[in-house]
Amino acid sequence: MKDAAQSDPKRMAILxxxxxxxxxxxxxxxxxxxxxxxxxxxxxxxYMHFTGKDDIFRALAQFYYDDAAAAVADALNRTGRPDHVLEAAFLAQSGQIGEALLNSPHGDELLDTGHAVGADIAEMGEARLAELYAAWLEREAMAERLRLPGPAPLIAHALVMALKGLKAPPHDGYIERVKMLARILGRGLAR
Incomplete structure (x- = not known):
């Protein structure tokens, strides 16, 4: 889904x-x-494009979640071992924006600002990501490649929250922790 920011080069340059x-x-x-x-x-x-910093920040948050959802959907449509597919999806979800944010000396402030300014966007974005993971889990379970210990939506929500938790300080080694989570979960769910 392409929003107004993505279809307007000037808005994208501003973002x-x-x-x-x-x-x-x-x-x-x-x-x-x-x-x-x-x-x-x-x-x-x-100011013709945005009403202020909060508006810009909200547009950035929306762009991140739109971009993450597209990248996760693409990763989850690949075939392969569950741990490899999850690793690709988790890394896609983090994306360049997530990695840059965590590597910024102001990353914690920006994450806090995101909670204060864009909590509704984050909630909707995380719900959309959880739906993508749930659909993948159900599809893989139906194909008998995964064994689910509970309902796919509950497992998917846990995946999204676990990834969110990995963003907590310290940020060093974030990518390695994401990969480890994918290996643990993928191998634990595999048949």
């Missing part, structure tokens, strides 16, 4: 510039003037 500014300076220290300058637009032009 890219905003993300880079937030990652470099943190949410609180980034001014709209910083974002406008980095995006190569005037402040009035910036």
């Amino acid at each position: 890219k510039a905003a993300f880079e500014a937030f990652a470099a300076y943190g949410y609180r220290r980034t001014a709209m003037a910083d974002i406008a300058r980095a995006a190569g637009v005037s402040r009035p032009a910036l």
Whole structure:
């Protein structure tokens, strides 16, 4: 699903510039003037696209979840061992934005801001990701490649929450922890 930001190159340039500014300076220290300058637009032009930093941050959150859902769906449509498929899906869910966020010195502030400013977007995005994982679990169980210890939606929700929990500090080794979670879960569910 392509939203307005993805179909408008100027909005995408603003979102890219905003993300880079937030990652470099943190949410609180980034001014709209910083974002406008980095995006190569005037402040009035910036306000033609977004009402303020919260609006930009919410658009970034929506972009992240839209991008993550598309990447996860693609990964889950591949064939292979469950641990390999889950690893691809988990890494796709994290994506470049997630990795950059966790590697930013302001990552914790940005995660907190996401909870404060975009909690509804995160909730809907995580629900959509859980639906993708549940559909995969059900499909693989029907094909007798997985053995489910409970309802697929409950397991899928646990997967999404486990991945969310891996974002807690310390951030060093995040990718390795994601891969380990995929191996544990994939091998534990495999027939």
